[in-house]
Amino acid sequence: MKAKKAQARPPSLRPRFRITCGKEIAFGPGKADLLDLISRTGSIGEAASRMDMSYMRAWSLVREMNRCFRQPVVVSARGGREHGGAELTETGCRVLELYRRMEESGRRAAQPDWRALQKLLRA
Amino acid sequence: MKAKKAQARPPSLRPRFRITCGKEIAFGPGKADLLDLISRTGSIGEAASRMDMSYMRAWSLVREMNRCFRQPVVVSARGGREHGGAELTETGCRVLELYRRMEESGRRAAQPDWRALQKLLRA
Numbered sequence: 001m002k003a004k005k006a007q008a009r010p011p012s013l014r015p016r017f018r019i020t021c022g023k024e025i026a027f028g029p030g031k032a033d034l035l036d037l038i039s040r041t042g043s044i045g046e047a048a049s050r051m052d053m054s055y056m057r058a059w060s061l062v063r064e065m066n067r068c069f070r071q072p073v074v075v076s077a078r079g080g081r082e083h084g085g086a087e088l089t090e091t092g093c094r095v096l097e098l099y100r101r102m103e104e105s106g107r108r109a110a111q112p113d114w115r116a117l118q119k120l121l122r123a
Numbered sequence: 124m125k126a127k128k129a130q131a132r133p134p135s136l137r138p139r140f141r142i143t144c145g146k147e148i149a150f151g152p153g154k155a156d157l158l159d160l161i162s163r164t165g166s167i168g169e170a171a172s173r174m175d176m177s178y179m180r181a182w183s184l185v186r187e188m189n190r191c192f193r194q195p196v197v198v199s200a201r202g203g204r205e206h207g208g209a210e211l212t213e214t215g216c217r218v219l220e221l222y223r224r225m226e227e228s229g230r231r232a233a234q235p236d237w238r239a240l241q242k243l244l245r246a
Binding site: 019 | 144
């Protein structure tokens with residue numbers, strides 16, 4: 001009981017909303033981060049590399065999203081073969097915005113129980 | 124536009140709160156399901172098999188939780204070697220209860236944005 005508390009990172013909580021659409025995962029935390037990075041870098045390849053994933057993997061996640069939504073979420077601005085520029089469509093921006101808001105509302109709503117739960121965790 | 128709508132499963136949303144504690148994942152949707160099943164079956168082995176996971180895997184998840192919380196969340200009622208009975212401690216019950224409430228509040232709080240997002244998904 002008298003042991004010094006290690007200055008470890010405090011426990012953290014992240015709501016990871018998963019949206020399934022039939023057997024596909026239409027959207028989730030990984031896809032949200034990918035859209036974020038595509039929007040910031042203008043490139044699927046650059047976004048993939050910052051997430052430490054292959055271009056093919058990122059592209060397959062983008063295609064999965066494009067299949068699940070009525071409108072594509074990402075378009076290639078300068079065309080495909082050369083891993084050219086990419087950007088979010090209006091739908092893509094809206095999906096990401098709604099998802100981030102869901103995360104924020106979810107996190108906020110969970111706070112009272114999260115505070116109680118934290119007391120049960122080791123320091 | 125006149126195509127018949129396939130009677131597919133409707134899109135679904137699940138908040139998967141992940142609680143990290145340093146480098147460990149103290150709790151999350153899989154661990155919650157595992158505790159649920161241990162509580163219902165009274166057996167780590169039976170819970171594991173219903174989740175289609177090995178006994179060793181389930182046991183290692185239980186140990187990870189037991190390390191992260193101040194008190195163990197699961198105790199073996201009739202002792203280990205024989206994969207004997209197991210039950211949730213008071214802490215285990217409380218953690219599971221708080222987690223389920225977080226999920227429920229999170230889901231509820233996300234509803235308005237989720238409804239908007241659903242309209243962007245294919246039928």
